[in-house]
Amino acid sequence: MKQYLLSALVLLCLLTHRPLAQTRNDTAMDRFIDSLMRRMTLDEKIGQLNLPVSGDIVTGQASSSDIAGKVRQGKVGGLFNIRGLDKIRAIQEVAVKESRLGIPLLFGMDVIHGYNTIFPIPLGLTASWDMALVEQSARIAATEATAEGICWNFSPMADISRDPRWGRVSEGCGEDPLLGSEVTRALVRGYQGKDLSRNNTMMATVKHFALYGASEAGLDYNTTDMSRIRMFNEYMPPYKAAVEEGVGSVMSSFNEVDGIPATGNRWLLTDVLRKMWGFKGMTVSDYTSINEMTNHGMGDLKTVSALALNAGLDMDMVGEGFLNTLKASLKDGSVKAARIDEACRRILVAKYRLGLFSDPFRYCDPVRSRNEVFSQAHRDISRRIAAESFVLLRNRGGILPLRKGGTIALVGPLADNAENMPGTWSVAADHGRSVTVLAGLKSALGQQGRVITARGSNLDYDSLFEQRAGMFGKSLRHDPRPSSELIREAVETAMKADVVVAAVGESAEMSGESSSRSDISIPKAQQDLLKALLATGKPVVMVLFTGRPLAMKWEDENVPAILNVWFPGTEAGHALADVLFGDVNPSGKLPSTFPQNLGQVPLYYNQKMSGRPPAENNWFQKFAKNYLDVTNDPLYPFGYGLSYTSFAYGEPVVSTISPKGNQQLTLTVDVSNTGARAGKEVVQLYIRDRVGRVTRPVKELKAFRKISLEAGERKSVRFDITPEDLKFYDNELKYDWEPGEFDIMVGGNSRDVKKVTVNWSK
Numbered sequence: 001m002k003q004y005l006l007s008a009l010v011l012l013c014l015l016t017h018r019p020l021a022q023t024r025n026d027t028a029m030d031r032f033i034d035s036l037m038r039r040m041t042l043d044e045k046i047g048q049l050n051l052p053v054s055g056d057i058v059t060g061q062a063s064s065s066d067i068a069g070k071v072r073q074g075k076v077g078g079l080f081n082i083r084g085l086d087k088i089r090a091i092q093e094v095a096v097k098e099s100r101l102g103i104p105l106l107f108g109m110d111v112i113h114g115y116n117t118i119f120p121i122p123l124g125l126t127a128s129w130d131m132a133l134v135e136q137s138a139r140i141a142a143t144e145a146t147a148e149g150i151c152w153n154f155s156p157m158a159d160i161s162r163d164p165r166w167g168r169v170s171e172g173c174g175e176d177p178l179l180g181s182e183v184t185r186a187l188v189r190g191y192q193g194k195d196l197s198r199n200n201t202m203m204a205t206v207k208h209f210a211l212y213g214a215s216e217a218g219l220d221y222n223t224t225d226m227s228r229i230r231m232f233n234e235y236m237p238p239y240k241a242a243v244e245e246g247v248g249s250v251m252s253s254f255n256e257v258d259g260i261p262a263t264g265n266r267w268l269l270t271d272v273l274r275k276m277w278g279f280k281g282m283t284v285s286d287y288t289s290i291n292e293m294t295n296h297g298m299g300d301l302k303t304v305s306a307l308a309l310n311a312g313l314d315m316d317m318v319g320e321g322f323l324n325t326l327k328a329s330l331k332d333g334s335v336k337a338a339r340i341d342e343a344c345r346r347i348l349v350a351k352y353r354l355g356l357f358s359d360p361f362r363y364c365d366p367v368r369s370r371n372e373v374f375s376q377a378h379r380d381i382s383r384r385i386a387a388e389s390f391v392l393l394r395n396r397g398g399i400l401p402l403r404k405g406g407t408i409a410l411v412g413p414l415a416d417n418a419e420n421m422p423g424t425w426s427v428a429a430d431h432g433r434s435v436t437v438l439a440g441l442k443s444a445l446g447q448q449g450r451v452i453t454a455r456g457s458n459l460d461y462d463s464l465f466e467q468r469a470g471m472f473g474k475s476l477r478h479d480p481r482p483s484s485e486l487i488r489e490a491v492e493t494a495m496k497a498d499v500v501v502a503a504v505g506e507s508a509e510m511s512g513e514s515s516s517r518s519d520i521s522i523p524k525a526q527q528d529l530l531k532a533l534l535a536t537g538k539p540v541v542m543v544l545f546t547g548r549p550l551a552m553k554w555e556d557e558n559v560p561a562i563l564n565v566w567f568p569g570t571e572a573g574h575a576l577a578d579v580l581f582g583d584v585n586p587s588g589k590l591p592s593t594f595p596q597n598l599g600q601v602p603l604y605y606n607q608k609m610s611g612r613p614p615a616e617n618n619w620f621q622k623f624a625k626n627y628l629d630v631t632n633d634p635l636y637p638f639g640y641g642l643s644y645t646s647f648a649y650g651e652p653v654v655s656t657i658s659p660k661g662n663q664q665l666t667l668t669v670d671v672s673n674t675g676a677r678a679g680k681e682v683v684q685l686y687i688r689d690r691v692g693r694v695t696r697p698v699k700e701l702k703a704f705r706k707i708s709l710e711a712g713e714r715k716s717v718r719f720d721i722t723p724e725d726l727k728f729y730d731n732e733l734k735y736d737w738e739p740g741e742f743d744i745m746v747g748g749n750s751r752d753v754k755k756v757t758v759n760w761s762k
């Protein structure tokens, strides 16, 4: 009773700070936190640094769950990946009513591409090259998540990756630092809005800091090693962009950076993040990444926990190394009280800025939960964004769009499966509610045509692999019939149709965390299906589901139409029907290079010049940079994607070919829609710095614009270029530009460009 009274008193005292909490006056906040921290014991401070797993909290039993005991004792700063407003409210009540100081908890979640209404996987969102839509997807994700108690998001993932073997390319923004930075910024803006304390905005976390996407051999959790010059020019920009955009938290990565795991890397977490970039928010480890430093060979739990804290890491996800060892480390002097205070303060500041001290339940809103989560309005936007993310890779003979009529044979393991449509990381989705390809086609056709279906194949011949690739309730439901029977049925179905749509590729969990592949082709069972379908002589449209670039040279050469839909989210089937039937003209462009074969990996457009460049026509030349058995060309270059219409580029015109100093250079280019229907084109601008003190890439994306053109319409697209666009880090990490010759290139992808050369003097 006494304890309850005390907590009530403290709560009252916290609530009296409401007006202070609501102002964005930092002095008021500091005073509030100073006063709170004066009352905190060392244990309570360390408790704030703890982000344990919640386990499965059963609805109605939150206060009797194991975790509730720890919350009561003030040993928990936040919890994550709990879905359910009631559960969150109940455990928050324990925190504010039953713990000594009544400090509210942070509730985090991996809201990676939508909360309950799911959008395309981040790689797909990136392929839209439409930052307004990317931001809108994040805005909706935050609106839904915050209605159900979540105020802290473990997104965006800003890890540049050039290795499609790595499963997590699906969660990121592709291979390019500029595009990646723009997407990262848009996501941070969408989640956080302008005011974090509003009840429909959430704190974003940029992750995984740093270089997680560069793990050797594309093997998740493997070693990372790279030069600083590459790091700063090519891998750091998206994280930095998030910091500039005001991201509230940063998650350290599992991998090492320069020989020290990121989670214990002071250079990274303090020198770069805080001193160089001025980050003011809180840092959190990845899932047990503190403990894992023991496996990295950095010492026992006490040692690695101290290492992390001293490096600048504030919150310990899952491992409880901080909770269990920091007191001892303080005693023997391996950590300082001031550093514990600093970490604790950063977490309290986040809570304050989120408005949790003024109303710990501000993110638990049953009315909003009922009206806003999975609303028709959100689903409509998801459908629109999904269609914008699709990339038309091939369309021989203009098979697409399909006419709404006749008979369509829909085959393939992904043709009638709802669970896989959201793709990886969809913690709070109800997978079964996604629109299947079959349902989408049927509803678009109505009475105008017929869809007949056959399974065609399983995901793969290897059923163990199938199990591994069907986790988290996202099974493709193995069909026990022999594969010959599945193919026979599919061929029979195809023979009755005017056109065949084959929904094939990866399952949702073939990409994502811990989903590295050593073979990035379409599984053999599905290739065999495609071959059999092609042999019928019917026109075949391949609808490709994938979370990564794939090696599909055979498919490219043999299948007349290929539409890459990534994992489109909740509205998959509808969005697909919109594009297949031409109600929406596809306009996505690849954010990552598709190689011809796996041996070319890593293959990316912004590579460095070699002293022995390949021959102009890319044919083999002895002693040049080329393979004996494959050209250096990608299958589909970065920035590539077709449309149902065609675009023509005029010659780029610059305001001057000899700009000086900080002068702004203007480049204009006429882009015409030369086809018969309206369409959108992503106009891309690349620059090559021809001579430098350090070697420079063959080209770098510097700007892009997505424009709409009616049939026959021509638009003049203008880019303003300044020396800011020419800057790079040299080998001493000096960031500047150098005068000289620059090729400025424009085009609809990174390969097919028109160029103008300027000489820029200082």
Ligand code: BGC
Binding pocket: 081, 110, 154, 207, 286, 287, 513
């Ligand atoms: C992942 C993170 C994620 C965290 C919490 C980790 O395994 O690497 O991206 O945010 O789990 O779910």
